Amino acid sequence: MTPRHFISLDQVHPDDLQLILNLAAGFEGSTTLQPLTGKMIVFFTQAPTTRTRLSFAAAATRLGAQIVSFAESESQISRGESLIDSARVIAGYADAIVMRWRDHAALCAFANASHVPVINGLTPEGHPTQLMADIKTLIDHWADVRGQSVAFVGDGSCNMVSSWIHAAVAFGFELHIASPPAYQPVPEVLAWAKSKGHEIIVSDDPSKACTGARAIVTDTWVSIGDQDVDARRRALAPFQVNEALMARAAKDAIFLHCLPAHRGEEVTDDVIDSPASVVWQEAKNRIYVNCGILVYALCDSPHEILAQL
Numbered sequence: 001m002t003p004r005h006f007i008s009l010d011q012v013h014p015d016d017l018q019l020i021l022n023l024a025a026g027f028e029g030s031t032t033l034q035p036l037t038g039k040m041i042v043f044f045t046q047a048p049t050t051r052t053r054l055s056f057a058a059a060a061t062r063l064g065a066q067i068v069s070f071a072e073s074e075s076q077i078s079r080g081e082s083l084i085d086s087a088r089v090i091a092g093y094a095d096a097i098v099m100r101w102r103d104h105a106a107l108c109a110f111a112n113a114s115h116v117p118v119i120n121g122l123t124p125e126g127h128p129t130q131l132m133a134d135i136k137t138l139i140d141h142w143a144d145v146r147g148q149s150v151a152f153v154g155d156g157s158c159n160m161v162s163s164w165i166h167a168a169v170a171f172g173f174e175l176h177i178a179s180p181p182a183y184q185p186v187p188e189v190l191a192w193a194k195s196k197g198h199e200i201i202v203s204d205d206p207s208k209a210c211t212g213a214r215a216i217v218t219d220t221w222v223s224i225g226d227q228d229v230d231a232r233r234r235a236l237a238p239f240q241v242n243e244a245l246m247a248r249a250a251k252d253a254i255f256l257h258c259l260p261a262h263r264g265e266e267v268t269d270d271v272i273d274s275p276a277s278v279v280w281q282e283a284k285n286r287i288y289v290n291c292g293i294l295v296y297a298l299c300d301s302p303h304e305i306l307a308q309l
Ligand code: CP
Pocket: 048, 049, 050, 051, 052, 053, 122, 130, 258, 259, 260
């Protein structure tokens, strides 16, 4: 049987995404049920991480599982062992593998060689576990995201935006993206949304995108692996989320950022530290959605677990 990987939001049925959110809400309120007792999860990374690594550790602990975290540089891959051989070996030890990898295709190849679930903890093409925490945060505030208006301002070409587009289709909200011409959303992801009957509104006008929006979202201008640092800072300077831009949004608009934030670049202190900012709650929600994702990926009957929460 194919393992229940969690690699990209467009590859998971919306009903299963909703199940994960329901599990997340359940685990937020319950700390006693430990359906993963005796399981081992490996967190394998090629790149720095604070939230993803630690929130998976916190989730695993809540669920009764052990987690072992290690970097590619500490593994024999750094001395030439192939990724596929490594996948076969690691899958023999672990019950699930969370990976942060610089090459999305390599992560997919690893998953194909693994008989246990592989969870994408960020590649240049997507950050699906983060997006689930973002959606939970919106639901915490609005109860339902369907039909709501969300604006993303900044680097449209980054992993977060591709995952936001996937989420907009899965959960049925309006997504406006404002980004400079050189850093627009990935055309294939936009085309995928269109093929699902969902039009993502893309422009290079932050004011227009934010007008009336109920959530304003941004991300770092320089993602892991980006080399064109100076060009990005120059092109993205007019796309800073500041008080003037927030003033265009709905009165009760909230501000999201997956973090880490680069204060004074993509967001100003007066926005990220304002009452509209929900970034700390968003970071905390990583724990609960990771509980949901791990139960979905590892348990034979996640609905039965949900019924016990
Ligand atoms: N948001 C996020 O994934 O943070 P880390 O890079 O610290 O894991």
